[in-house]
Amino acid sequence: MRYVKIQSSWLGHSDCDSCELQASALLGPLDAELRAALVHQLDDLRFPRQSVIFHQGAASDALFMLRDGAVKLVRYQTDGTQRIVRLLRPGDVLGLEAVLGGCYDATAMTLGEVRACRIPGAVLAQAMTGNEALTRRVLEKYQWALSEAEAWLGELSAGSAPARVRVARLLLRLRLPCGEEGKLIKVGAADIGDILGITVETASRVIAAFKREGALKDPGRLSPYFHGNLELLRSCAQGHSGRRS
Amino acid sequence: MRYVKIQSSWLGHSDCDSCELQASALLGPLDAELRAALVHQLDDLRFPRQSVIFHQGAASDALFMLRDGAVKLVRYQTDGTQRIVRLLRPGDVLGLEAVLGGCYDATAMTLGEVRACRIPGAVLAQAMTGNEALTRRVLEKYQWALSEAEAWLGELSAGSAPARVRVARLLLRLRLPCGEEGKLIKVGAADIGDILGITVETASRVIAAFKREGALKDPGRLSPYFHGNLELLRSCAQGHSGRRS
DNA sequence: CGATATGTTGAAAAAAGTCAATGGCAGTGG
């Protein structure tokens, strides 16, 4: 197993007031005064690509608010296999389990470069006591995570449809939450495989097919995005899956 | 589509003090006094087999504490296909989303006969304000649900292993949380298919094979349980899945 | 420049899906 260093650069304390994500941010409901008091506890961090934000099994001492970039949650099974159980995009919260203070139940790894705000679990837990609005916000994040996980099960996991349509569905999910049309977070064939439960080869073949058909364009290795033809992708994603009632 | 009546029998208000599930129960942390005040809001209900407890998309006004029996959470997709996203056993909570008060995001359907305690979402939300212990308990239930969903993705969804080992894993998960060794909740081949994303035929073939090999015994159609040979099942569940790193 | 990832492609094998037909049991209604 390859050892991956946890490395990040500190960019200063988070400045919630100027945060682009205000609206969806976890701390939105806090009044300005309280938020000001917390700011010194929050760190604005940058992680390089393919780096680990936290490890599965490690004590969950902090959660992260994703500001920019994409993160994969990888779960390593007892039999040594791994599976990507969720992808997070800007605005999502990682490591919610830190509120409860057990262990992280998956490893969080960056796909491209990532900027995230670190919030100590204890600080959030503290802020939640007596603050209904914040508590509610946390519950909503949990609900959202759960809903996402279940949607993955239904739409993305094998059996629901042939590989081709599942890849299309995945690509559509990789749209930036608030970016320009057709801009998709680029993930490698290996990751696509780990997400959909198919082999790299199958993933590669499907992606290659999409490129040939003009449904997907790769602006070059440098770019962290694909450019997809949503029309075409959507029609592939329909996936006349056949019999299943 | 077949119309399914929501029908249940009222068995009286819940008597938490005598509940076998006290320890794991949601309301455990409440002091006796407060609990006594709530009891009139809780109903102890019985649902016949194959009946719906709540529908996906319906307003989530109450959550349920499962006391006896098993429940499946079914998610109907836009393309008409369906998928079972989670199974619940005694002690689990269904419809947590009622705390937030949106819509149920899956349909809950009983497998066998079920006994459950109904808690209005508003009542729970009310009780949570100012009660940290209870709030924490709810968060824990969310965390548990999320963790389960992710475990399903990793272990049960196709691609992680051939159908045979996934069926074995599923059967092992169907053990009663606190029952006698080898007693497994019985689910039909069709449900196994919907859970694992395989066809009824494949599910049936695998189950038939297990029976032939003595890994599984069916005490008869009347019984809501299988009797499994955990040894054998576990060895099948290892599932030398091959290449995936 | 070699070394290590990562992406592609082909051909053969294995797994699962599809279609079709059969058997058994339970509940219904004569």
Next chain:
DNA sequence: CCACTGCCATTGACTTTTTTCAACATATCG
């Protein structure tokens, strides 16, 4: 009480999808 019907589970034969194995291309990095 018994035939009838509907619902599942089961099985076989055949097709499709996906995996596997192996080779090769390309790019990144020290």
